[in-house]
Amino acid sequence: MRYGPIIGAGALFSLACSWAALVMAPQLQLGALAPAPIPNTSDVHPALRPGLAAQGAEVYRSLGCYQCHTRQVRQDALLFGARLNDVGSNANTINLELPGSGKTNLVNLDLLIALAKARPDLGIAKVTVPPPLLADTNVVAALGQFTANLTLLKHADDKLDVVRPTSGPTVNDVVGNRPAEIFVKVAPETAESVVKLLTDSGAKAELVICNLGPDIERGWGARRSVARDFVNDTPVLLGSLRVGPDLASIGMRAPEKFAAPWKFAGTNTAAEVEHHLLVHLYNPRLLAPASTCPSAAYLFDKQKPEVRFAGEPLALPGKDAPVFPKHNARALVAYLLTQRTDVGLLEAPTPAVAKAAAPAKP
Amino acid sequence: MTTAQPSSQTACAAAPSVAEVEASCRLPVLFLAFSGAAWLCAGAVLALLASVQLYQPAFMEGCAWVTYGRLRPAAVNALTYGFALQTAFALALWLIARLGRVELVAPLGLTIAAKFWNIAVTVGVFGILAGDATGFDLLEFPLYAALPLFASYACIAAWALVTLHRRTERELYVSLWFVLAALLWFPWILSTAQGLLLGWQVPGVVQAIVAGWFGNNLLQIVLTSFTLAVLFYFVPKAVKRPLANPGLVSAGFWLLLLIGGWCGLSQLAAVPAWIPSVSGAANVLVIVPVLALLVSLWQTADGKIAESWKSNATFRFLLVAAILLLGVTLCTAVFGGHYTQFTFFATARTDIVLLGVFGLAALGALHYIVPRLTTGEDELPSEGLSDLAFWAALFGVLAVGIGFSLAGFKQAAVGASAESKFLEGAVTGVASNLKLVTVGYGAMAVAALAFLVNFGLAARRCCLDCCGGAR
Numbered sequence: 002m003r004y005g006p007i008i009g010a011g012a013l014f015s016l017a018c019s020w021a022a023l024v025m026a027p028q029l030q031l032g033a034l035a036p037a038p039i040p041n042t043s044d045v046h047p048a049l050r051p052g053l054a055a056q057g058a059e060v061y062r063s064l065g066c067y068q069c070h071t072r073q074v075r076q077d078a079l080l081f082g083a084r085l086n087d088v089g090s091n092a093n094t095i096n097l098e099l100p101g102s103g104k105t106n107l108v109n110l111d112l113l114i115a116l117a118k119a120r121p122d123l124g125i126a127k128v129t130v131p132p133p134l135l136a137d138t139n140v141v142a143a144l145g146q147f148t149a150n151l152t153l154l155k156h157a158d159d160k161l162d163v164v165r166p167t168s169g170p171t172v173n174d175v176v177g178n179r180p181a182e183i184f185v186k187v188a189p190e191t192a193e194s195v196v197k198l199l200t201d202s203g204a205k206a207e208l209v210i211c212n213l214g215p216d217i218e219r220g221w222g223a224r225r226s227v228a229r230d231f232v233n234d235t236p237v238l239l240g241s242l243r244v245g246p247d248l249a250s251i252g253m254r255a256p257e258k259f260a261a262p263w264k265f266a267g268t269n270t271a272a273e274v275e276h277h278l279l280v281h282l283y284n285p286r287l288l289a290p291a292s293t294c295p296s297a298a299y300l301f302d303k304q305k306p307e308v309r310f311a312g313e314p315l316a317l318p319g320k321d322a323p324v325f326p327k328h329n330a331r332a333l334v335a336y337l338l339t340q341r342t343d344v345g346l347l348e349a350p351t352p353a354v355a356k357a358a359a360p361a362k363p
Numbered sequence: 364m365t366t367a368q369p370s371s372q373t374a375c376a377a378a379p380s381v382a383e384v385e386a387s388c389r390l391p392v393l394f395l396a397f398s399g400a401a402w403l404c405a406g407a408v409l410a411l412l413a414s415v416q417l418y419q420p421a422f423m424e425g426c427a428w429v430t431y432g433r434l435r436p437a438a439v440n441a442l443t444y445g446f447a448l449q450t451a452f453a454l455a456l457w458l459i460a461r462l463g464r465v466e467l468v469a470p471l472g473l474t475i476a477a478k479f480w481n482i483a484v485t486v487g488v489f490g491i492l493a494g495d496a497t498g499f500d501l502l503e504f505p506l507y508a509a510l511p512l513f514a515s516y517a518c519i520a521a522w523a524l525v526t527l528h529r530r531t532e533r534e535l536y537v538s539l540w541f542v543l544a545a546l547l548w549f550p551w552i553l554s555t556a557q558g559l560l561l562g563w564q565v566p567g568v569v570q571a572i573v574a575g576w577f578g579n580n581l582l583q584i585v586l587t588s589f590t591l592a593v594l595f596y597f598v599p600k601a602v603k604r605p606l607a608n609p610g611l612v613s614a615g616f617w618l619l620l621l622i623g624g625w626c627g628l629s630q631l632a633a634v635p636a637w638i639p640s641v642s643g644a645a646n647v648l649v650i651v652p653v654l655a656l657l658v659s660l661w662q663t664a665d666g667k668i669a670e671s672w673k674s675n676a677t678f679r680f681l682l683v684a685a686i687l688l689l690g691v692t693l694c695t696a697v698f699g700g701h702y703t704q705f706t707f708f709a710t711a712r713t714d715i716v717l718l719g720v721f722g723l724a725a726l727g728a729l730h731y732i733v734p735r736l737t738t739g740e741d742e743l744p745s746e747g748l749s750d751l752a753f754w755a756a757l758f759g760v761l762a763v764g765i766g767f768s769l770a771g772f773k774q775a776a777v778g779a780s781a782e783s784k785f786l787e788g789a790v791t792g793v794a795s796n797l798k799l800v801t802v803g804y805g806a807m808a809v810a811a812l813a814f815l816v817n818f819g820l821a822a823r824r825c826c827l828d829c830c831g832g833a834r
Contacts, residue, residue: 003533005543012544012620016551019624023576025553028569043616065432071705073632098688116820218781226633228568236498236560237570239633240666243705243774244417248783260785286420291791293420333659 018224031228037346045342047233048337057336060329062238064297071240072249074342075224077214079243081192082185082352083119084197084209088112088176091203093143099133109176110147111202116172116297119152119183119195121163124171171265186211220258222250223351245294251278252338278334279315279326287318298342300330378464378531385467388457390778391473395453396482396729397818399655402445402724404811407489407759409438411804418794428492436503437491442717443501444512445484445583447551450725452477452519455542456590457732459523462539463530468520476518483511499560499574501581501713506561513553520546537612541592543618545585552580566633579627582713583649584620586721591619591656593724594681595730598660601671601678607662615655622649628694630704639700647696657689673807676742676749679725683757687719687764694768705778707793708771711764716793718807719760726756726814737821744824756810762803770796 036045049059061067083156088094088109097106108128117125128147134140158165175181183206184195192208199206210225228251231237240248246260258261266275280287283301285294301315302325312331314323326334346350379387414433415422424431460467467473487508490496493503504512523546527539535543556577565573599606606612625645628638635782664671671678695712703709730752734743743749770793775789 002534005527005535005539008535008540008543009547011617012547013551015617015620016548016584018621019576019580020551022554023628023638024559024573027572027635027638029568031569032565032566062496062498064427064430065436065496067498068435071632073705075632075704107577127784215779215781219785228634230633231571233566234567235564235570237568238498239568239571239631241500241630241705241709242707243778243789245790247705252502260790289786291786293417293790295416295420295422295430295432297375297427297430298425 024130033307034229034232036119036232037229039344046143046346048339049233051336052341053332054339055336056218056257056329057334058234058238060333061336062236064333066248067240068240069240069242069244069247069294070246071243072247072340073212073226073239074247074249076212076217076225076349080186080211080213081189081194082209082211083183083192083206085112085116085176085179085181085183085199085204085206087179089200089203089205093141093146094188094203095130095143097128097130097134099131100188102239105248109203110143110150112176112199112204113172114147114150115202115204116176116183117165119198120156120172120175121158121161121165123175124165124167124169125154126173128172129172132214138216182209185309186213187210209352211352216247219246220255223253224345224349226342227349227357229346229348248337248340250340250342252340253343261292263288275334275338276315278337279330280317280332283315283317283326287321297330297333300327300333301325302327379466382826383459384464384466385471385736388460389470391467391470391477392457392732393822394455394474395449395456395477395775396733397815398477399446399450399453400585400729400811400815401724401817402441402481402484404450404808404815405445406438406442406754407804407808407811408510409434409441409679409818411801411808413438414797414801414804417797427494433492433494433496433590436496436500437488439501439713439717440483440491440503441488444487444504446592447586447717447721447725448504449477449480449484450729451586451721452480452523454589454593454725454728454732456519456523456526456545458538458542458596459527459530462532462536462596462783463527464532465526465530467522468526468529473519473522476515476522477746478512480515482531483508483515487512490733497561499556499570499577499713502556502560502574506557509557509561512667513550513557516550516553520550522801532796536596537609537616540613540616544616545588545592546655548580548588549770552577552585552625568631571630571631572634572638575628575631576624578713580624582716583623583626586716587619587688589624590721590724593728594660594685597677597681597687599663601681602664602667603677604663604667608659611655611659615659615708618652619649619656622652629700630709632704643700646699649694653692655687660685675729676753677727677731678744679753680723680730680756683760684720684722684724687723687760691720693716702779703771705782706771706774707767707796708775711767711771714767715760715764718756719764722807723756723760726752726810729814733818734821737818738828739825743817744820745817747814748820752810752813752817755806755813759803759806759808759810762799764803766796766799766803767794770800 036047038045070287088107090107090109091111093110094107097108098104110128115124117123128144130140130144183199184192196206196208216222217224256265263277267273278287281294282297284296284298285292292311305325312326316323317328379632398436411462412423412429416431416434427433435818455471456467487504490505490508492502496503527543556573560570561571595606595612622645628642628651629646631639668682672682694818698708699712730743730749734740738744773793774789777783777785
C-alpha cells in the first residue's frame with residue numbers, strides 16, 4: 002500500500018458508519034423526546050426541577066456521586082396480574098342492606114362464582130340475607146340461581162379434583178376488600194382470561210402489570226428507567242458502576258429498602274426522609290457502619306454560621322453535636338428527593354398501587 | 364502541499380540517514396515520552412489513593428478535592444490523556460519518521476504543542492479535583508482544558524501528517540496504517556463528543572450514548588491501533604523475520620476499523636434496547652479482526668518467542684500486551700453483557716486496555732526508542748531497572764485487572780438476586796479484591812518510576828557524552 006489517502010479515506014468511512022449508527026441514529030430517534038403528560042393531571046413527567054434541586058444536580062456532578070451510583074433501574078420481565086376494582090351490578094346483584102336504610106352493600110352473586118372459578122385455592126361461603134329481604138322476589142330468584150350455580154361449581158370442582166379449604170380467606174372476603182389483586186405475576190393470557198371472566202360477571206376488573214427483576218424487587222424503583230426520564234437533565238449522569246445502590250428512585254425509597262434499613266419514627270415522613278438523607282451526607286457511617294459512601298462533611302458547618310439565614314441545625318444520631326447544613330447540602334438532598342420512577346409511562350408502565358389482598362402465588 | 368511528489372529515485376537520493384531522522388525526533392519524542400511516563404506515575408498514584416477509599420472511606424475524608432468521586436476521574440483522565448495519548452504521539456511520530464525515512468517537520472513546534480498538551484492535562488486534572496468535571500466517562504476534562512487539548516492535538520497531528528506526506532519511503536508499512544487511522548480517528552471522535560456534549564448539548568440519554576461511543580472508540584480503535592502499530596513494528600524486528608501473512612493483516616486492519624467502533628455500548632440500560640444489542644454483537648464480532656492480527660504476529664514470531672523473550676527487553680512487554688489484548692477482547696465478548704452490567708468489570712476493561720494493552724506495549728517500545736535517541740545504544744543503561752519496570756508493570760496490570768474483575772463478578776452475583784444483601788455482598792464483600800487493586804496501582808507507579816530513572820540515567824550519560832569536556 003503506497004497511498005496514504007486511501008487508508009485515510011477508508012478509516013474515515015468506517016468511522017462515519019459507526020458515527021451514523023451510534024450517534025446520528027439515536028439522536029434522530031430520541032432527539033425529539035419530550036416529557037409525557039401524567040394522566041388525569043396537568044403535570045408532566047419528568048417535571049422541570051425546582052431551582053434548589055437543579056443546583057443539587059450540579060453538586061451531584063461536581064462531587065462525582067455518579068462514579069459510584071447509577072441512576073438506571075433495570076427490569077427483566079413484564080408479567081401481568083388481574084385486579085378486581087368494583088363488584089359492578091347485574092340482575093344477580095343484591096343489596097344486603099334493608100331498603101330505606103340509606104346504605105348499600107351490594108353483592109354480585111355471579112362475581113362470587115366467577116371468582117371461585119378463577120381461584121380454586123379460595124373457599125366460597127354461603128350468602129346470608131337478612132330475613133326481611135326474603136320478601137323481595139328478585140332476591141329470592143337471585144339466591145336460587147346462586148345455589149344452583151354453587152352446585153354446578155361443586156360438580157366442576159369434583160371433576161377437577163379441586164378441594165376448597167374450609168377455613169381461611171374466601172372469595173366473599175376478597176370481593177369485600179377491594180381493590181383486590183386476584184392474580185399477580187402471571188402470563189398475559191392467564192391474566193386476560195381472568196379479567197374477562199370477572200367482567201363477564203358484571204364486575205369491574207382490570208389487567209395490571211407487574212415489573213420484575215432484582216432491582217425492582219430490591220425496591221430501587223417501580224419500573225425500569227427509560228430515555229424519557231432524562232430529557233430534562235444536562236449533563237445526563239446515568240452512572241455505569243454500582244458501588245452503592247441505584248439512586249434513580251431514591252426520592253421514593255421506602256425506609257426498609259435502603260441498604261441500611263431504617264424506620265419512620267412519626268408521621269411526618271417527608272421531613273424524616275430529608276433528615277435521613279442529610280445525616281447520610283454528613284456521615285454515612287452514622288447510619289450504616291460498614292458503608293463506604295464518602296462523607297460530605299464539608300457541606301456542613303460545625304458552628305452556627307454567621308449568615309442571616311442559617312437554617313435549622315441538623316440533629317445527629319449518637320452523641321454528636323448538631324451541625325448546620327450548608328446551602329449545597331440542602332440542594333443535593335432536594336435533588337435526591339426529585340429522583341423518582343413511580344410515574345408510569347407508555348413505554349414503561351408502572352403498577353398502580355393497590356391494597357394487596359392475599360394474591361395467589363403464580 | 365502542491366509540490367509534485369518526488370520520484371522514487373530522487374526520493375532515495377534525498378532520503379535522510381537514520382542518524383538525521385533520529386536527530387529530528389530527539390526533542391519532541393523524548394519530551395513526549397518522558398512526560399507520558401511521568402503522567403503514568405502520577406495517574407497511578409491518584410488511582411491508588413482513590414482505590415483505598417473504596418474500602419477505607421475515612422481515608423482522606425473531609426476534603427472535597429480528594430473525595431473518591433473526583434480523585435477517580437482525575438486519575439483515569441490523567442492516565443488516558445497524560446500517559447496513554449501522549450505516549451501514543453511519541454510512538455506515532457517516531458514510527459512515521461523511521462518507517463517513512465523522513466525527518467520530522469517542525470520538531471520545535473511539536474515540542475511546544477506537546478508542552479501545551481501537558482499544560483492542558485494539568486489544568487484538566489486540577490479542574491476535575493476542583494469539581495468542574497463534565498460528568499462523562501473518559502471525557503471529564505472541563506471545557507477550559509478540553510479546548511486547548513484539542514488545539515495542541517491539532518498541531519501535533521497536522522505536523523505528523525505533513526511529515527508522513529513528505530516520507531521518502533513511499534511504501535506504507537502496516538504500522539503506519541494503524542498510526543494514520545488512529546491520528547484521523549481521534550480528532551473526529553473528540554470533536555464530535557466535545558461538540559455534542561459540551562457545546563450543543565444533545566438532549567437526554569443521547570449524551571450518555573455519545574460519551575460511551577467516544578470512550579469505546581478511544582480504547583477500542585485509537586489506543587488499540589497505536590498498540591498494534593507498535594506490535595507490528597517491533598515484533599518482526601525482534602525476531603528478525605518479515606511479517607508473515609500480510610493479507611491476513613490487511614483484512615484484520617479493515618475489519619477492526621469497521622467493527623471496533625460499534626462496540627462498547629452494551630452496558631447502557633436506560634436507552635432503546637437496540638443499542639446494547641448491536642454493541643453486544645459487535646463485541647463478539649471484533650474477536651475476528653483481533654484474532655486475525657494476532658495470528659499473523661504469532662506466525663511471524665513462531666519458534667523464536669522464547670529466545671526473543673530472553674534476549675530482547677522490548678519483546679517481553681509486547682508479548683504480554685498481545686496476550687492481554689486477546690484476553691480483554693474475549694472477556695468483553697463473553698462477559699461484557701447484561702450480567703456484569705454496572706460492576707467493576709467494565710472498570711477492569713478500561714484499566715487493562717489503558718495500562719495493560721497499550722501501557723505495556725508503549726513501555727516496551729520506549730525501552731527501545733529512548734536509548735536510541737539518547738545514548739545511541741540498544742538498551743537503557745540499567746538492566747536491573749528495565750527488569751523492574753517490566754515485572755512491576757506486569758504484576759500491576761494483572762493485580763488491577765484481576766482485582767477489579769473478581770470484584771465485578773461478586774457485584775454481579777449480588778445484583779442478580781434481590782435476596783442477597785447489598786452491603787455485605789457488594790460493599791464489604793469486595794474489599795479484599797479492591798486491596799489487590801491498590802497494590803496493583805502501586806506496582807504500576809513503581810514501574811513508571813523505574814523507567815523514568817532509567818530514562819534519566821540515559822539522558823545524563825548522553826549529556827556527559829556531548830559536553831563531557833565541561834565536566
